[in-house]
Amino acid sequence: MKIAVVNWRDPWHPRAGGAETFAWELARRFARSGHQVWFVTARAPGQRRRETVEGVRLARMGGVFTVYPLVLGWLLGRRGRFDVVLDCQNGIPFFTPWVVRRRTRVFCVVHHVHDRQFGVHMPGWLAAVGRFLEGPVSRWSYRRHESVAVSPSTARAMRERLGWRGPVHVVHNGVSVVRPAGIARSREPRLVCVGRLVAHKRVHLLLEAVPELRRRWPGLTVDVIGRGPEEAALRARLPEGVTLHGYLPEEDKARLVGRAWVHVSTSQxxxxxxxxxxxxxxxxxxxxxxxxxxxxxxxxxETGWLLAEGTDLAKGIATALDEVDHSYTVKCREWAERFSWDRSAERLTALMLGHPVESGRETL
Incomplete structure (x- = not known):
């Protein structure tokens, strides 16, 4: 197949996150399987406009907003070339059905519904535009096409909050981590938080919980790994015991995560x-x-603790630190082994080829 993977950023973009990992891990596997793959995306300062990596042809153009019309123009000029377009929605999709041939298979890939997050990142009027594009305009534009969600709750949110009507298939993320030798859990309680430092991740909630936790465990430390627009504000309010590492190479990141007692995600x-x-x-x-x-x-x-929104985070973490033992380690590893980028690529390839996939919990 000739496949265009259209994504807001590539994995080397300074603001790349999990959506870029998903798109790239699948793209490189499609290329490895013999398909012709283009990865069409925005261009950060200093990035090449064109290059080929692991058999994937990268075409970079535009910035945060200009990437949308430029990508549509790029596809329009090549509308007869592609068999499949993976249109990755990061709040707002690229609306590629408007410019490709009717027989081209378009899959709208949705990581999560952004309706509640637009207001966190944008002024009111622009947030309203974002919700309109994500909801009614997207629903109409992709009405004849299948969609892919990365989790059952995303698929459910598409139905309930966006009114999505067409088929929604779940294709999970895989897991690929470096496992350096000799990692041992720290003697003193240690927390780690990994992710982009953006408003909806709410890392400030973890910082606010640290003083209370250190009153009980004076040696408790916290490693925050990631970069983003909230970094300066977070550095200005760092409590004792917290280190903001910014970006780390995979091996260094894995060493810090592997030493932690508990990983914390405060995301909205x-x-x-x-x-x-x-x-x-x-x-x-x-x-x-x-x-x-x-x-x-x-x-x-089994693999962690889920707190109801509004729950005191310090108390939730304290409960986890009291309960965590080797059984959690075993169950976590068993759970992670169920997810593979190879299996995700195989499932999405079957969908692109029009082959039937298993029904049930993964197809809603």
Missing amino acids: GEGWGLSVLEAAALGVPTVAYDVDGLRDAVRHG
Whole structure:
């Protein structure tokens, strides 16, 4: 097949996150299987406009907003070339059905529904535009096409909050982590938080919980790994015992995560929670709020703890620190082993080829 993977950013973009990991891990596997793959995306300063990586042809153009019309123009000029377009929605999709041939198979890939997050990142009028594009305009534009969600709760949110009517298939994230030798859990309680430092991740809630936790465990430390627009504000309010590491290479990140007693996610909502499964692969359970995506990635009482929104985070983490033992390590690793990028690529390839896939919990 000739496949265009259209995504807001590529994995080397300075603001890349889990959506970019999903798109790239699948794209490189499609290319490895013999398909012709283009990865069409925005261009950060210093990035090449064109290059080929692992058999995937990258075409970069535009910035945060200009990438949308530029990508549509790029596809329009090549409308007869592609058999399949994976149109990855990061709040707003690319509306590729408007410019490709009718017989081209378009899959709208949705990580999570952004309706509640637009107001966190944008002024009121622009948030309203975002919700209109994500909801009624997207629903109409993709009405004849199948969609892909990365978790059951995302698929449910598409139905209930966006009014999506067509087929929605669940294709989970895989897990791929470096496992350095000799990692041992720290003697003193240690927390880790991995993710982009953006408003809806609410990392400030973890910082606010640290002083209370250190009154009980004076040696408790916290490692925050990630970068983003909230970094300066978070650094300005760092309590004692917290280190903001910014970006770390995969091996260094894995060493810090593997030493932690508990991984903490304070996000308002996720598509899946890739960092949760990466921590689980290293045997580290997660404390998270019971929100979209995270309620799928965390198995309460087995691979972590889910807190109701509004629950005191310090108390929730304290409960986890009291309960965590080797059984959580074992169950976390068993859970993470169920997810594979190879299996995800095989499932999506079957969908693109029009082959039937198993029904049930994964097809809503």
